[in-house]
Amino acid sequence: MKKLKSFLGYIWAVAAIIIALATFFGQSYFSRALVATTGITVNPRYSGGEIIKTVDHGNYKTAMHRPVFDALIGQTKEGFIQINWAPAAGLPQVISEGFDYNSDGKEDFIVTLNTATGKATLASSNPAVLDIEKSYHLKNGWAVRVLLKQP
Amino acid sequence: MNKDTAGIVPATQQPGILKTLLLCLPMMIITVIMLSNGMLPTEPARLTAFILTFVFINVIFFLMIRTGETDRWRSILFVTYAVCFVVSFIANLIEVRGSMALSPADIIEGLAPCCHIVIPMTLIPAALTKTIIFPGTIIGTKYAIVSMFVLWTGATIALGRGFCSWVCFFGGLDEGFSRLFKKARIKDVNPKWNYLPYTVLLLIVLASAVTLAPFYCQWLCPFKTVTEYPEITSVKTVIQAIIFISLFIALVMVLPALTKRRIQCSLFCPMGAFQSLTNKINVFNVRVDPEKCIKCKKCIQTCPTFSINEETIAKGKTAITCMKCGKCIDACKQNAIFYHISGTPLTGGRVEIYRRLFIYPAFIFLATMSGGFVQDAIVKTIKLIITGSMF
Amino acid sequence: MKLDGFILGLSNGVACIATCAPVLIPYLLGEGKGIVRNYWVIGQFLFGRLLGYLLFAFLAWTVSSAILQEASQRNMIIGVAYILFSGLLIFYGFFKKTNATCEAACNKNKYQRLLAIWPALLPAAAGFATGLSFCPPFLLAFTGAAEQTSLMMSLLFFFSFFLGTSIFFVLAPFVGVFSRFSVLQIVGKMASGIIGFYYLYSGSIMLIGGLKIL
Numbered sequence: 001m002k003k004l005k006s007f008l009g010y011i012w013a014v015a016a017i018i019i020a021l022a023t024f025f026g027q028s029y030f031s032r033a034l035v036a037t038t039g040i041t042v043n044p045r046y047s048g049g050e051i052i053k054t055v056d057h058g059n060y061k062t063a064m065h066r067p068v069f070d071a072l073i074g075q076t077k078e079g080f081i082q083i084n085w086a087p088a089a090g091l092p093q094v095i096s097e098g099f100d101y102n103s104d105g106k107e108d109f110i111v112t113l114n115t116a117t118g119k120a121t122l123a124s125s126n127p128a129v130l131d132i133e134k135s136y137h138l139k140n141g142w143a144v145r146v147l148l149k150q151p
Numbered sequence: 152m153n154k155d156t157a158g159i160v161p162a163t164q165q166p167g168i169l170k171t172l173l174l175c176l177p178m179m180i181i182t183v184i185m186l187s188n189g190m191l192p193t194e195p196a197r198l199t200a201f202i203l204t205f206v207f208i209n210v211i212f213f214l215m216i217r218t219g220e221t222d223r224w225r226s227i228l229f230v231t232y233a234v235c236f237v238v239s240f241i242a243n244l245i246e247v248r249g250s251m252a253l254s255p256a257d258i259i260e261g262l263a264p265c266c267h268i269v270i271p272m273t274l275i276p277a278a279l280t281k282t283i284i285f286p287g288t289i290i291g292t293k294y295a296i297v298s299m300f301v302l303w304t305g306a307t308i309a310l311g312r313g314f315c316s317w318v319c320f321f322g323g324l325d326e327g328f329s330r331l332f333k334k335a336r337i338k339d340v341n342p343k344w345n346y347l348p349y350t351v352l353l354l355i356v357l358a359s360a361v362t363l364a365p366f367y368c369q370w371l372c373p374f375k376t377v378t379e380y381p382e383i384t385s386v387k388t389v390i391q392a393i394i395f396i397s398l399f400i401a402l403v404m405v406l407p408a409l410t411k412r413r414i415q416c417s418l419f420c421p422m423g424a425f426q427s428l429t430n431k432i433n434v435f436n437v438r439v440d441p442e443k444c445i446k447c448k449k450c451i452q453t454c455p456t457f458s459i460n461e462e463t464i465a466k467g468k469t470a471i472t473c474m475k476c477g478k479c480i481d482a483c484k485q486n487a488i489f490y491h492i493s494g495t496p497l498t499g500g501r502v503e504i505y506r507r508l509f510i511y512p513a514f515i516f517l518a519t520m521s522g523g524f525v526q527d528a529i530v531k532t533i534k535l536i537i538t539g540s541m542f
Numbered sequence: 543m544k545l546d547g548f549i550l551g552l553s554n555g556v557a558c559i560a561t562c563a564p565v566l567i568p569y570l571l572g573e574g575k576g577i578v579r580n581y582w583v584i585g586q587f588l589f590g591r592l593l594g595y596l597l598f599a600f601l602a603w604t605v606s607s608a609i610l611q612e613a614s615q616r617n618m619i620i621g622v623a624y625i626l627f628s629g630l631l632i633f634y635g636f637f638k639k640t641n642a643t644c645e646a647a648c649n650k651n652k653y654q655r656l657l658a659i660w661p662a663l664l665p666a667a668a669g670f671a672t673g674l675s676f677c678p679p680f681l682l683a684f685t686g687a688a689e690q691t692s693l694m695m696s697l698l699f700f701f702s703f704f705l706g707t708s709i710f711f712v713l714a715p716f717v718g719v720f721s722r723f724s725v726l727q728i729v730g731k732m733a734s735g736i737i738g739f740y741y742l743y744s745g746s747i748m749l750i751g752g753l754k755i756l
Contacts, residue, residue, distance in 0.1 A: 002496070009494030012434040013508040016309040020512040023305025024185060024519050031290050031297040040297070042261055042289060043282035045363055072279055072360055082259070136256040143259060343728055350732035357552050361545060386750075390743065 044068045048082030048143070055097075059090030060141075067101055067148055078149050080133055083111060086141030091115045095142075101129075102151070111144055120144050165503075171217045174507070178212045178514060185519040186526065196537075200529035207231075207525070208518045215510060219503065221477030221490075225517070226326060229316065232521030233323025235528035237377045240264075242531045242541045244379055252382040258286040263379070264294030267303045267319070268422045271352060272359035272367060284363050309512045311433025312426040313475035315416055315456075317513040318520055321374045322474075325415045329407035329455055336409040345417070345457055345472065348424035355421055373398035373415060417456035417472060427471045434493045435509045437469045437480065443487035450479035450488055459488075475509070544695070544702040547686055551706020553737035554679040556730030583665045584711055590669025592704050598680075599700035602687035606696070616689075617752030623685040624745025628738040631678040635735015679734055682741050 023030075034040070041047070048065040055062040062085055069079035081101050085091055093116050098107040108126035113119070113135060120135040133145040166174065186205055192198045208228065215224045244251050253263055265287040273296075276284045288295045306318045315322055351371065358366040368375075370391060376399035381388045402415035416423050439450075441464060450459050458473040469479070480488045489502045490509045531541040609619075683703045687696040 005494035006496055009434060009492045010508075012494075013492045013505075016434065016508075016512040017515065019305050019309045020515040021181070023302060023309070023516075027298055027301050030301045031295070034297050034301065035290050038277075039281060040277060040289065041282050042287070042296075043276065043280065043284045043363060045284070046258060046286040047261060048259060070280065070282075070363070072276060072363060134255060136259055138256050138260055143256075145259075346725065346728045347732055350729045350736060353556065353729060354553060354733050354736055358549060361549055361552070386747070 044070050048084070048145070051084075057090075059092075060085055060087060062097060064099060064101065069148075069150060075150070078130070078147065080145045080147050082143055082145050084138070084141060084143045085113070085115075086138070088115075088138075088141045091141065101148075102126075109146060111146065113142060113144060115142055118142070122146060165217055165219045168217075171213060174216050175209060175213050178511070178518070179209055181515060182208055182518050182522065185515075186522045196530050196533045197526070199533065200526040203529055204522055204525045208522060212514055212518070215514070216507070219506075220481045221506065221510060222481045225316070225477060226330065228517060228521055230323040230327040230330075232517070232524060233320060233327065235521070235524040236320040237324070238531060239524045239527040240378055242527075246542050250382075251379050253379050254382045255384075261286055261288050263287045264292075265296045265299045266294070266321075266374075266378075267299055267314075268367060268372065268420070269296070269365055270300060270303055271421060271425045272355055272365045275356065275360040276363055279360075280363075284359060285365050285368075306516055307426065307429050308432065310475065310516065311430035311435065312423070312471070312473060313433070313435060313509075313513055314426050315420075315423050316474040316476035317517045319416075319422075320520065320524070322413065322416055324374075324377070325403050325407050325413040326455065328404050329411050329413055331408045332411065335411040337406075338410075340410060340412070340418075340457065342457070342460075345470075347418050348420055348427075351419060352421035352424040367421060370394060371398065373403050373419075375399075411455070412457065413455040413474075416474070417458075423472070423474075430471060435475060436491050436493060437473050437475060437477075438489060438491040438497065439464050439467050439469070440487045440489075440497075441465055441467055443485045445485055445487075447484075449482045449484070453478050453482045475513070480506075544686075544690075544699045547683065547699040547702035548706040550679060550683055550686065550737060550741075551703040552709065553706075553733045554730070555707040555710040556726055556733055586665035587669040588704075588708050588711060590666035591708075592669075592701070593666075594670045595683075595700040595704045596697055598684060599687045599696045600693065602684050602700075603690065603693045603696035606688040606690070615752070617748045619752075620685055620689045621745045621747075621749030621752055623688075624682070624741050624748060627678055627681045627685055628741035628745060631682060631738030631741065632735050634678045635731045635733070635738055678738070682738075 044050075044066075045068060049068045049070075050066050051063045052066045053064040055064075062083065065082040065084070067079055067081045069075040069077075081099075083097075083099065085095055094112065094114050096110060096112040098110040100106060101108050106125070108124070109129040110123040111132070112121045112123070118135045118137055120132045122129070122132045124130070128149050128151045130147040130149055133147045136143040136145075165171075182205055186201055186208075192201050211224045211228045215221060218224075241251060248257065248262065257263065263286045265285055269285050273283050273285060276282065283289065283296050285296055290297050292298070302318075303314070306314045310317055351367075355367040355371070369381075371394065373395060375392075375395040380392055380395060383389055383392060398415075398419075402419050406412075406414040439459070444464055446461075446464075448461075450464075451461070454469075455476065455478060456472050456474050458470040459479055460470075463470050475490070477490070480490065486502075490506045491497065492505050492508060495501070495505065535541045606616075683700060686703070687699045690696040690699050
């Protein structure tokens with residue numbers, strides 16, 4: 001038993017060298033495999049969530065993300081929806097665009113964004129749409145987060 | 152223990168030059184491949200940096216093998232690694248983002264580089280929501296979240312809490328300041344503070360799970376001071392910045408210098424506490440032979456992490472907080488402390504074999520991790536000298 | 543659920559169980575009664591505690607609605623209370639040496655007398671007593687409940703605080719888990735101390751806000 005334990009100890013110690021090498025040489029492979037296996041993504045509170053609708057305006061595109069109410073378990077009462085406009089070079093000085101975030105066929109809110117100053121205003125026609133949380137000057141465009149509450 | 156440890160060969164009986172070179176040959180080959188990524192650089196500044204780094208790293212390893220001392224040489228590379236990491240990291244941030252500050256736009260674009268300390272905070276949310284609560288990229292960059300997870304997993308399996316003395320890119324700062332003075336100005340630290348890292352770990356894990364945000368990064372990380380910090384836009388961000396700077400000055404600079412211990416690493420860092428818990432799966436440990444011990448307490452005085460005391464010596468072990476730096480082993484003139492591999496006998500003069508089997512994987516991590524940053528810092532410095540700009 | 547109440551409860555849950563459990567749990571659970579019975583007893587204990595907390599939530603709201611009318615006055619008084627109690631919590635967490643902070647743990651004899659009269663009442667009564675203990679985290683929870691704008695929110699705050707502290711009691715029937723009470727006590731108290739810094743921050747912000755309105 002002592003000899004077996006000793007043998008296993010040495011095996012494990014030598015394996016540590018192989019693990020060290022594999023960690024660096026296989027980092028890219030292991031990372032991809034882990035992502036593929038677990039399907040892990042960045043939390044939508046940071047990424048804004050999946051894009052559910054894209055509108056092409058010719059010089060620029062609008063991307064509407066899904067409403068984010070994600071909590072650790074279940075959903076929060078208040079959340080947000082993120083709208084992106086890109087590329088920066090094609091954006092007009094003032095963007096004014098309406099959105100139907102719950103796909104009920106009615107426009108829920110209009111966001112007006114001044115791309116020179118970053119000032120964003122909201123005209124809401126749905127009581128679940130609360131306010132502009134913030135506008136963000138991205139590397140290649142702009143984004144706005146609109147605060148929502150659960151309907 | 153007495154019977155078991157009979158026949159330990161002193162670690163000072165070291166190999167000759169030729170045997171040392173032979174033992175170093177594998178590391179030379181590995182470091183050439185790791186540092187060059189399989190292709191030697193052609194740009195003069197990069198080639199110079201590559202050669203200097205390769206020689207520096209391999210001289211350190213040569214001395215480790217030749218002299219039988221571990222910590223003495225490890226600490227030189229470890230501190231250099233931390234300093235070069237800070238230089239390289241800040242220079243890259245300024246080059247890419249134009250500032251060390253992390254703006255709200257950077258956060259929603261996922262431009263925050265991820266470090267290993269994030270890992271414990273992400274586990275519960277990842278298990279329950281299949282998402283990572285960190286504003287970075289999942290894959291594909293040097294500081295991507297999953298890449299960091301893979302690195303941490305490999306290092307944890309191979310080294311356990313040895314991670315803190317051989318892999319962590321922050322630890323060298325703490326260690327550097329702890330070596331500033333010859334004598335400790337503060338000698339007694341209440342042992343109850345050893346539990347603070349576990350408390351911080353418990354709190355940040357729970358708070359991060361409940362708030363779905365990396366609580367430690369937002370409020371408590373001392374290293375934000377020398378990496379990146381939230382853009383100052385409100386009273387809240389001012390307070391966060393004050394906390395980061397205060398913790399850095401107190402825990403990484405002043406207290407380590409006054410106590411000659413790695414205070415941040417041993418009395419605050421939640422990642423250290425996490426590593427102590429995950430260390431259970433690791434095969435390497437540090438053992439003490441109470442029979443050989445003459446109770447000089449040199450090891451207790453020198454241990455940078457409060458991991459060895461009379462109680463642990465009597466048990467022939469170090470505490471679970473031991474970072475396997477080797478400082479106590481170097482300090483023990485009786486050769487009563489040594490690296491050990493679980494399951495193997497303590498007899499038969501194999502101590503140096505155990506040590507080598509540990510320092511090979513440990514040094515592969517240290518050399519590879521430090522190599523990139525040291526090269527980059529040298530290149531930036533050369534550019535700064537020649538052109539007046541780092542970029 | 544009120545997140546701040548829950549986090550305050552969570553941070554104090556370890557200290558709470560570490561101070562209550564060594565005295566109460568073995569006493570309440572007896573020996574060798576089985577996990578199911580243990581859970582039943584713990585359930586009664588927690589129910590008693592919840593009643594105690596809700597009573598205090600009601601009191602907090604009453605105090606708040608009777609005294610704290612103006613926004614500036616409200617912010618300043620609650621801000622000062624936060625600062626004072628968080629200071630107490632930091633002291634309790636990092637510097638106070640004695641461990642007997644839990645009312646229920648200190649009053650074992652009272653329960654023994656009660657047990658003789660009505661044994662079935664004991665766990666709930668012990669729980670109620672812990673719900674009325676004036677330890678620093680509890681005082682902060684009281685202030686937090688007083689800060690709420692309605693009775694419902696005050697009750698919800700204390701309910702969240704209760705949930706946070708109770709999570710750790712789920713493990714209580716497995717008494718073997720608590721073999722290292724002293725370590726748990728230190729870790730738990732330090733966790734309370736760190737949360738004290740958060741409330742110190744909140745109190746300072748509220749006080750500044752109150753002064754600004756003035």
